Amino acid sequence: MHTIEGGVTAAKGFLASGIASGIKKRKKDLALVVSLQECTFAGSFTTNLVKAAPVLWDQKLVAESKTVKGIVINSGNANACTGKQGMEDTKTMASLTALALGKSFGSESILVCSTGVIGVPLPMDTVTKGIGLCAKELKEGKEAASLAAEAICTTDTFSKEIAVEVAIGDTMVHIGGMAKGSGMIHPNMATMLSFITTDAVIEKSVLQQLLxxxxxxxxxxxxxxxxxxxxxxxxxLANGMSQCPSLVPGGPYWDDFTQAFDYVHTYLAKAIVRDGEGAGKFIEVQVNGARDKKTAQTLARSVVKSNLVKAAFFGSDANWGRILCAMGYSGASFDPACVTLSFASAKGSLVVVKEGQPIVFDEKLAKTILLEKEVQVFANVGEGSGSGTAWGCDLSYEYVRINGDYRS
Structure with a gap:
């Protein structure tokens, strides 16, 4: 496996476009990702009980449709908490996109996503014109992919793209992706959209399980x-246009494909955190020695989501007590007396707690380590072989400023 250019158009048979339709002021806000052949597909969605109309639409398609043709995405308006009108507007977006691609397609062949302000109806006159224009701009190539990646952004400071190719037997298979997300990001997913395309041959049920x-x-x-x-x-979306051997769990090429597939998603997830609203630091928390993987992941997530931990990293303060505290209220079982904690960055590493006992450490060295833009926290709980890694960022004044006037 190695990385290549092309984003969501890196896989054979995928086209993309992104335009400024007028939903947002002077910025791109409407994107299409379309396959020349129909695709098997899979989806994963928010755990929030309050779900936007496009989420409900896509969940229905995942449950009931065998294939799809493409995705239409708008930014600047979430089409969430918009009642019956929101559902009608979502279906209209799908129908208009399908019609723009050809009369043989129905609305059920188009997935829909929206992101932006909650509780405001979509400006459908603008969206209607935009979809027609966007469909005319569909192209292959990395430029088209980049325009689409830009169009799905909201408070993002940069667009997020990745593509890889991997050998499946004698055939090169491609996986491309784009994502958006900067704020409202939390375990169990958040204000993030991620779109992955591949020319692999893979059945829908297998793809859903893999995702x-x-x-x-x-x-x-x-x-x-x-x-x-x-x-x-x-x-x-998987259109099978590589004509590679069909991928199945336990098959001869399954591990190679899943490694590449996981890499693409993890890269995009980490890119979202690197672009966290107002973030100055990227924080990686590795928990080892837990009873099992689930315990390790629970502990790691609890640390990266702690506002006190985030604030400490903003100040480059080696306040390890906040980390141990966050582990303690995570709900996972472990013995604090067995925990070893350390910090690391490009400037070095430093143990601050060893088997439950605080270590006298050089505060100047700790500050130097934590002043770096990327910092790692290592926690070994000394109880087993379970491990898990979570990613987060610091919490800054800028985050408050961005979200204090988000609507205005």
């Missing part, structure tokens, strides 16, 4: 601010 497993170790292990959104969605 479910991947989400556990990628998007569900990130946190920016502790808020789980109404709109978060991960969608995967």
């Amino acid at each position: 479910g497993n991947t989400v556990v170790d990628s998007y569900n292990m990130i946190s920016v601010d502790g808020d789980t959104s109404t709109n978060d969605t991960v969608l995967v």
Whole structure:
């Protein structure tokens, strides 16, 4: 496996486009991702009880449809908490996109995603015109993929793309992706959208199971601010145009494909955290020696979502007590007397707690380590072989400023 250019158009037979339709002021806000051939597909969605209309639409398609043709995405308006009108507008978006692609397609062949302000009806006159224009701009190539990746952003400071290719027997298979997300990011997914395309041959049920497993170790292990959104969605489309051997669990090429698939999702998940609203630091928390993987992941997530831990990292303060405290209220069982904690960055590493006992350490060295933009926390709980990694960021004044005037 190695990385390549092309984002969501890296896989054979995928086209993309992104335009400024007028939903947002002077910024791109409407994107299409379309396959030349119909695709098997899979989806994973927000755990929030309050779900946006597009989430409900996509969940229905995942449950009832065998294949889809593409995805239409708008930014600047979440189409959430918009009642019956929101559902009608979602179906209209799907129908308009299908019609723009050809009369042989119905609305059930198009997935829909929205992101932006909650509780405001979509400006459907603008969206209607935009879909027609966006469909005319569909192209292959990395430029088209980049335009689509830009169009799905809201408070993001950069667009997020990745593509890889992996050998499946004698055939090169491609996996591409784009994502958006900066705030309202929390374990169990959040205000994030992620779209993955592949030319692999894989059945829908197998793809759905694979996505479910991947989400556990990628998007569900990130946190920016502790808020789980109404709109978060991960969608995967597979059109089979590589004509590779069919991929099945336990098959001869399964491990190679899943490694590449996991890499793409993890890369995008980490990119979302790196772009956390107002973030100055990227924090990786590795928990080892837990009773099992689930325990380790629970402990790691609890640390990255703690506002006190985030604030300490903002101040480059080696306040390890906050980390141990966050582990303690995580709900996972462990013996604090067995815990060893350390910090690391490009400037070095430092043990601050060893088997439950605090270590006298050099505060200047600790400050130097924590002043780096990327910092690691290592926690060994000394009880087993379970391990888990979570990713987060610091909490800054800028985060409050961004979200204090988000609507205005």
